[in-house]
Amino acid sequence: MSKPDIFVYEHPSSGLVVVSGKDATTFLQSLVSQDLDSIVDGGGGRTLLLTPQGKLGYALSALKVGEKWWLYVDGEYGPALVDALTRYRIRVEVVLEDWSSNFAALELWGDGASELATRALQISVAERPFSHSRWGDQSLVVRVPQGAVGEAPERPTVFVIGPQAEVALAGEKIISAGANQATSEQFEYARIEAGIPLFGVDFDERTIAQEAFLERDGVSFTKGCFLGQELVCRIDSRGHVNRFIRRLVINGDSTPEKGSEVAFEGKLVGEVTSVAKSPDHEHSVALAMIRREVEPPTEVAVGISEIEATVLT
Structure with a gap:
């Protein structure tokens, strides 16, 4: 019997910054573009850290884990993200930790990916976007609707983010359950065909959110003030890119x-x-x-x- 068209790929590099402390949520709420006050433990969302001029600083997945926030970013941007957040950490009880060097991320996509992950890892993969379940000692299994450009449909994807050894074990279990291990070439083709841009590759600090369609689920236009808000909101209300x-x-x-x-x-x-x-x-x-x-x-x-x-x- 042939394998289903479900693929798994471990990212060669990824960044994970953990924000904790009694002021963690209010600190991030004042900076990032997503409304974090509405997100509870086990949830999350796509968000942006903009420059004061309104251009892109970082595109992030923000995951609420207990009283902490896990900020996941593609590529080796963990240390730079800590530096960027540190500039605004003034008179608040907030701890910023870069966990990137010890953590890894794998991505599972294709029709039936959530069901295969559920079977392989013996957990329930939540249907709600950015909802996550615990797996192993420190890993999260996250359902991520990959944001696509233009009118390309979003690609439902399951991420496993956690310590390198746990993520490697999750990958073995997922492959044993029937997923195909993707090469970097296969991953790139699938990503580009689905219209999924990467920060640092397809857009960067010169980009405005609307140019990459990131405002569709990464910006709250009702939350109140956040860093770089003026440009993004002005374009939304009476302008264009x-x-x-x-x-x-x-x-x-x-x-x-x-x-x-x-x-x-x-x-x-x-x-x-x-x-x-x-x-x-x-x-x-x-x-x-x-x-x-x-x-x-x-x-x-x-x-x-x-x-x-x-x-x-």
């Missing part, structure tokens, strides 16, 4: 390089931020930051070879 992260599909053998220019009717309109070849090598997919006047679906030319590509919604 001039570019968006978009998905591209490129048919044929040619695959553009990351950083390739995107042109429309002879005019430069964007740049490729991520690209991956399909498993059957019949096409490629990419993410690119594209000018807003290029409305999907639109044919564009990519790179110096002017590879034909289609901008998707």
Whole structure:
């Protein structure tokens, strides 16, 4: 019997910062874009730490674990996130700890991923987004609706975040239960095809939240003041951004390089931020930051070879 199309992938790097102390929630509530006051133990949400100018500092998953907050970020940004938060820790009882070096994260996706994780780990994977269950001594199993750009549907995903040894054991159990162990190439293709941008890869500190569609579930426009609020709220109420992260599909053998220019009717309109070849090598997919006047679906030319590509919604 063939395996189901469920894949598991352990991230080579990830950041985890734990915020504790009696002022932990009020401290974070004054800084991040999500309304944390409404989140109870066992819950969580997507949130942003913006710069004072309103550009992106970090894109985070904030998980309430007892009286602590676990802040998960893609990539090796744990130490930098601690430094950023420390600048605002003034006259509050808050402890900031970088657990990144001892912790790991794996990701499970595909139809039936939650059911497979439930069976493999002998726990109930919550249906509510960002809800999490304890597993092992210190690990969390989290249902994360991966935020997608444009009109791409969100991809339900299960994360296991915890000490490296526990996450490795969880991976073994999940694979034994029938999941396929994904290569980095398979992970990149699946991520890009689903329209899931990564911080530090597809967007960075020059990005405004709306350019990456991060405001849809990462910003509360009713919570009150937070760092960098003015720009994001002004755009939401009476403005617009001039570019968006978009998905591209490129048919044929040619695959553009990351950083390739995107042109429309002879005019430069964007740049490729991520690209991956399909498993059957019949096409490629990419993410690119594209000018807003290029409305999907639109044919564009990519790179110096002017590879034909289609901008998707």
